[in-house]
């Protein structure tokens with residue numbers, strides 16, 4: 739997969755992609771990530787990309803020209819499956835959306851900005867608007883990082899043990915069961931006996947029951963799906 743991220747703050751994002759599983763995904767050449775600094779597409783001598791809002795108020799607004807220049811340049815090189823815009827009023831990110839994104843060839847993410855962007859960008863370039871929750875962030879960079887992480891880890895081959903993504907919380911609309919490691923007894927806090935029994939059928943059954951119980955307690959809305 740190729741991922742292009744358009745942002746005013748590439749440094750905010752690049753370090754995030756230099757660690758752990760996202761780094762490994764790139765080293766294995768399963769994803770190729772490119773950052774594009776919107777300032778490089780400024781149409782004036784000051785390097786600015788925003789302007790006053792028509793009608794007044796609301797502060798400055800990111801203009802369509804630098805964004806169009808950047809997006810159209812990329813579109814000349816390849817066809818994009820989705821051009822995502824991060825915004826609090828977008829579709830709420832879900833595991834099923836991340837599953838679908840993980841199967842795509844080329845994805846572009848345009849990071850939103852607290853100042854807002856010219857609406858024509860959303861109308862004419864963006865194919866999918868995503869929110870990571872009902873709260874407002876200063877910019878879309880954190881949202882872009884969250885969205886990318888959620889689908890990159892699902893690209894086949896990124897996780898060593900592919901079944902580990904299949905057993906994630908939400909994959910089957912259930913919360914994952916609890917897990918334990920050594921020591922078996924810490925200050926009297928014991929690992930459940932069933933996990934030490936060696937009976938895998940019973941352990942699977944116990945884990946499934948724990949998932950159902952946890953989902954009922956913590957996220958009952960998932961059981962309606």
Ligand code: ADE
Pocket residue numbers: 824825826850851868869870871872873874875876877878881
């Ligand atoms: N930009 C600002 N807040 C956001 C949110 N909650 N999700 C996605 N992008 C955002």
